[in-house]
Every structure is written in structure tokens, then in C-alpha cells.
Amino acid sequence: MQIEQIGIGQLHWSTANYAPPQELALWNGLVAMYEKGLVKAVGVSNYGPKQLVKIHDYLKARGVPLCSAQVQFSLLSMGEDQMEIKNICDSLDIRLISYSPLGLGMLTGQYTPSRLPQGPRGLLFKQILPGLKPLLVSLREIAEKRCKTIPQVAINWCICKGTTPIPGVKTLKQAEENLGALGWRLSSSELLQLDYAAQESPQRMIQNIFQTK
Template identity: 40%
Template structure:
């Protein structure tokens, strides 16, 4: 009886749908859940619990967050949503594999800042060991560079990352927004210490594949998995915007040119690509978002689409458990090439 009651009090184990992917020591679902677009003014918003529950229900066990999302709010929110779903954050089978990030901002002095930030993130997530700890971007914020006073601390941060790994604060370590040169350098730096680079998280989608191609290729050579952020190009590739349904203000300010064009370099917008996405989706009995995310999976990346609620999460995670065929992938890429622009969203230039 006691054992039975104890079992009832244990967090539920997650069931990973479809094949799943190795990410260092982790085994994650083919598609994860991004947390950036959840309401960050509140540590316990129902939308976060609903999105995570829907994702878990669809076989997802991988969530991406960052200390920078709401200055710790997103990490606490992730912990709370996991508790609401009755699952434990951890590295084991049946646990929620959470990735978070260290922000290399100019006032952080070096290696010790990474270790300290990692400890704080672990505390906010309620774990001893963070499943995947990433450096958010290269040390490119150099406020005094105009005066010739830039001092990059990338290597010091890598040393900090190595210490997080060696001290057991992070089970796996990784980077984000690293291009071919930087990913090669950090891979080599960590390899000298027998530490594997678990992944590189970059902007990658059907609408941002050319600008990322050299990085994706280099990651494949190094056997470093790519995690795809903006896999839905902020909603464009979910098919929700067209001439009759424009993004609302203030998103409209940056998105209008992608949707209907009318600005130099953006032709008639992405509508011809959307037509092709809708054609493939209808033929497959899938949604446009599912087709776009499945394209990322077919390219070997692990997309982490952001969702604002349970309905979006459940739609997005329906991209798992099936595959577009080669002809569909080629047709989508031809349609993406034909529109003649990509969706950068003012992101990082990969170096």
C-alpha cells in the first residue's frame, strides 16, 4: 500500500514519440518547445502550463529557455509548468530535458561568471545539473569597439563552460549563434579537455537556410547537432499571415515586407511559398506549421518552435512521427528560392 501511494506521488515519466535524437548524453524528441514567446511578465501563466502539457502529450520531452528571457522568469516558469504537468526536469529517460543559456554581456568578467550564472539557472530550474547549458551568442557586444577598445572573452567563457561540465553543473554544454569559424574553435577548445560540444543553436528554417548553410555543413562535419530556432520564421511558416490576415501591431512593422512585399528586395512577399506549403500540407493532411517543422527535421535539425498556448504547441508537435519525401522537400526549397529573400529577423551574423 505504502509503495503504491509512493508511486502515485512520483512525477509522471515522459514518453518520447518518434525516433528521437541524441544531444550529447540526452535523448530528445525530434521537435522541442521554445519558451521565448510565452508571457514573460508572469512566472505562472496558464499559457505556459498549457503549452508544456500539450507538447508533452504529443511526445515532446525537450524545452529551450534562457536566463535572458525575462531575466530568469522563463526558467522559473519552465520549472513551474513542469511541476504542473507532473514531470521532473532532468537528464534521465522519462524526465524533461531542459536547455538554458548564459548571456555573454559586457559586464561579465570571464569564466567565473559562466559558472555562477549556471548555478543560478540550475537553482531557478530546481535542478542540481542542467541537462544542456549553452552560451547564448559569441561575445559580440563590444560597447567600446568604435574607440578601438574591443576585448573578446569567448575563450574565457568556454573555460567557464568547461568548468560547468567538469563540476557537474551541466550534463552537456553547447553554443548558440556560432558560425563555421567559431563552432570549429569552440569544438577544438572543448575537445582538448575531452568535453563534447553537444549542439549549436542557430536561426534555421525553410526561410533561412542559405544564410545558415555553411554553418549547418560545418556542424555536420564536426558531428555537432543543429538546434533550429525561428523554425517558423516567427509565424510566417505557420501559414497564419497572408494579404487578408496581417500580423498585428507592433509585429506588423517588421513582418509586413515578408508577407506582402512592397519593399525593395522583398518582391511580392512570401505568398508564393505559402501557396506551395499549403499545397503540400493539404496533400499530406497536415498543417502548414507541421510541414515547415518537418522540413527542419528532414534536414537533420532539431526545431524548437515557440508557442503561445496549448493549441499552437499541439499543432507544432504534430510535426513528429512522419517524414516529407524527397520530392516534397525539393518542391518546398524551389518555392523558397523563388521568392528571392530570407527571413533574418535582424538576427546574428554567423561568424
């Protein structure tokens, strides 16, 4: 890559779910990269609460700070495990990176039960979208009041929860729209409205199968 030092070397997922004996070797790999100066910091992705604490304590004992944890986190993915991960990150000074902050597109407002994307994503949307009316209505209300778009509100919710969202984009227009989520903050009442609407929606995003306990 011809790069002298990478900012963050991130372990994209744990092997604890399917090959536990490999886990320690991966952790030692992070330590080795840090000690050799190949990375400025290390992070993990798809680590659940228990495994996150384990790797944090292991790295700390080896003198390596764990700077980030990347997990699926959005208004569609705020179950007990995700909120516990958030609390752990806050207590251990780990930056939570939230991927899929728009629920793969379900929180953009452009899809409906009668207007679905093609392929496997359409099958998933067909199961979840019919139950998202309370949440989408609240997102639209706040977006109109704020002169923002629905995706901007959904991303700003993640920011207000203290995470760093990384929304996926396919076009320059989408990237420019996402920038509109910066520079402002939802009010406490708006956050409560969205939290309540999310709880009222009967369906949740399917969690990543690689996320550990």
C-alpha cells in the same frame, strides 16, 4: 535551482561581435561547468561557421564535447551561412537546434500582406510576406495532400533536414498542433519542391544580429 546536474549548459550567444576579449572567459566557464559536473554537456547558440569551429576545437582540446548548436534555421533562413553551419554540425557530430522554424509566424499561413500582426513584427512581415507566395502555395499544397497543417509541414521540413526544431508556442492548441509534425517524413520530391519555392521567394528572414561569422 536545486538541480544537481543540468542536461545542457548552453552559451546563448557569442560576444565576438561586440566584446571579443570576453569570449575566452565564457568558453572557460563552459569548461568549468562541465569539469565540476554541473552540466552533462555544453552547447552554443548563434555561432556562425568560423566561430563554431573555433569553439569546437577549443573545447575538444580541453576534453569537453560540444553537443549542440542552436541557430535560426527554416525555409526562410537557409542562406549560405546557415547551410555551412549545418554541414559543420554534420561533420563534427554536433546536433543542430533550429529556432524560429516557422519564421516568427510567417510560415503558418495565418498572415497575409493585408492581415499582419501588430507592433514591430508587423513591420517585418510587411517587408517579407509579399514575396512569400511561391513558398506558401507549396506549403499549402503539401499540407492539403498530407492532411496536415502548414506549420506541421514547415516544422517537418526542419526535421527532415536533420535538425531539432524548437517552435515557439503561445497556447496549448499550438503546442498540440506542433506535435503533428512528428511521426512522418516529407518525401524527397516534396523537400525539393519546398527548397525550390523558398529559393524563388525574393525575401529572406533577417538574420539574428548576434550571430557571429
